[in-house]
Amino acid sequence: MVEFLAGIVKGTLLETNAPLGGHEDWRGILQSMEIPTSVSTNPVLSEALNSLIHDGRISREQALQVYGQPDINAIFALANLVKRSRFDNQIFFNQNLHINTTNICVLACRFCAFRKGPRHSDAYEVSVEEYLHRIEPLSDKIDEVHSVGGLHPTWTIEHYQKLYSSTKKIYPQIHIKSLTAVEIKHLAKRSNISVKETLSKLQTAGLDSIPGGGAEILVDRIRDRICRGKETSKEYLDIHREAHKLGIPTNCTMLFGTIESIEDRITHLELLRELQDETNGFQCFVPYPFLPDFTRLPEAQLATSNEILRTIAISRLMLDNIPHIKAYRMNIGDSVAQMALVSGADDIDGTVGHEEIMHAAGSTTPLDSQVNDLVQLIEDTNQLSVRRNSIYSKFEVIYPNKDENYALPVLN
Numbered sequence: 292m293v294e295f296l297a298g299i300v301k302g303t304l305l306e307t308n309a310p311l312g313g314h315e316d317w318r319g320i321l322q323s324m325e326i327p328t329s330v331s332t333n334p335v336l337s338e339a340l341n342s343l344i345h346d347g348r349i350s351r352e353q354a355l356q357v358y359g360q361p362d363i364n365a366i367f368a369l370a371n372l373v374k375r376s377r378f379d380n381q382i383f384f385n386q387n388l389h390i391n392t393t394n395i396c397v398l399a400c401r402f403c404a405f406r407k408g409p410r411h412s413d414a415y416e417v418s419v420e421e422y423l424h425r426i427e428p429l430s431d432k433i434d435e436v437h438s439v440g441g442l443h444p445t446w447t448i449e450h451y452q453k454l455y456s457s458t459k460k461i462y463p464q465i466h467i468k469s470l471t472a473v474e475i476k477h478l479a480k481r482s483n484i485s486v487k488e489t490l491s492k493l494q495t496a497g498l499d500s501i502p503g504g505g506a507e508i509l510v511d512r513i514r515d516r517i518c519r520g521k522e523t524s525k526e527y528l529d530i531h532r533e534a535h536k537l538g539i540p541t542n543c544t545m546l547f548g549t550i551e552s553i554e555d556r557i558t559h560l561e562l563l564r565e566l567q568d569e570t571n572g573f574q575c576f577v578p579y580p581f582l583p584d585f586t587r588l589p590e591a592q593l594a595t596s597n598e599i600l601r602t603i604a605i606s607r608l609m610l611d612n613i614p615h616i617k618a619y620r621m622n623i624g625d626s627v628a629q630m631a632l633v634s635g636a637d638d639i640d641g642t643v644g645h646e647e648i649m650h651a652a653g654s655t656t657p658l659d660s661q662v663n664d665l666v667q668l669i670e671d672t673n674q675l676s677v678r679r680n681s682i683y684s685k686f687e688v689i690y691p692n693k694d695e696n697y698a699l700p701v702l703n
């Protein structure tokens with residue numbers, strides 16, 4: 292098999308127009324791969340594999356059937372096969388810094404342990420100066436700053452325009468991934484302009500891409516119970532559609548393990564798949580389970596490790612048109628993330644540096660990971676660590692290096 296990033300060797304930077312989704316002929320490659328017996332002897336899984344090869348995708352009914360198969364190792368083997376047909380043994384990561392701009396929020400989603408009212412003693416807002424100050428010590432080590440926050444009651448678009456343009460002025464090489472769909476809706480409303488105008492102005496100020504947060508479950512019956520007042524499913528999709536039309540790439544997410552059914556999760560994946568058919572603007576899908584600490588959702592069913600991995604695997608099988616599936620270690624922890632990398636995921640987030648939203652809800656994933664820790668985590672799955680930039684156009688293979696001063700120069 293020709294390696295997806297042919298020519299990439301240790302210590303060299305590869306700048307490429309390689310397709311975002313890996314091997315374009317991944318379905319043909321899939322057909323020529325050795326099929327694990329656990330898959331070939333399982334009628335449901337082998338039918339799903341045939342559908343991917345010959346019809347291009349699996350149906351909603353097939354996804355539900357695959358999800359329900361008792362042999363989890365066979366499901367993981369199938370998802371891993373599909374991952375390898377696209378990206379061989381490569382696992383992608385980037386060096387990023389998370390900065391949560393404010394925890395003050397006018398909404399009170401029941402699953403959220405992060406938000407505070409403006410008068411709460413732990414409420415905070417990060418000024419533009421403080422934001423730049425946080426980037427400064429890491430500016431030669433990160434390719435991306437990832438910023439989301441609450442729906443601030445007084446900030447308007449001008450605040451974010453200043454934030455992004457000031458960041459770009461000092462650190463033009465750093466990719467700004469920022470604002471969830473509901474933050475964009477809130478900003479548009481507060482600034483009395485359309486979503487399209489909001490996005491366009493922010494893009495001019497320096498916004499490069501949009502993370503996928505806030506999708507939760509794209510079923511309004513569920514949203515009404517877990518995050519009443521947030522954008523509707525249609526609004527979430529419309530905002531991402533608008534971004535894609537402006538050439539702003541976005542990610543998409545799914546928060547599972549609250550009160551939704553498996554059917555609701557598949558509906559969610561179906562809606563994302565439909566939008567991607569139309570716009571092709573999603574880069575990566577990030578499924579993560581609900582963490583319950585300090586939230587107000589006692590009826591949540593929660594998700595076991597088995598279920599987290601099953602959901603990641605089914606995402607890989609269902610989302611044939613969304614290139615990357617991410618193991619979000621901030622939420623699922625390093626051990627499950629490692630298993631996800633052999634169960635369909637091809638990407639892992641990231642060096643991170645600082646994170647508050649998942650940690651407020653109970654995450655104990657270490658925040659001070661050096662790049663070597665992440666690379667070692669990937670190596671331990673017997674795969675190749677490939678550092679990437681935010682838009683998957685520059686790549687570098689990284690090997691573990693025990694030197695504690697080891698640092699990677701920026702890629703962008």
Ligand code: SF4
Nearest residue numbers: 396398400403406441
């Ligand atoms: S999830 Fe976002 S919108 Fe909802 S309360 Fe938390 S910060 Fe606010």
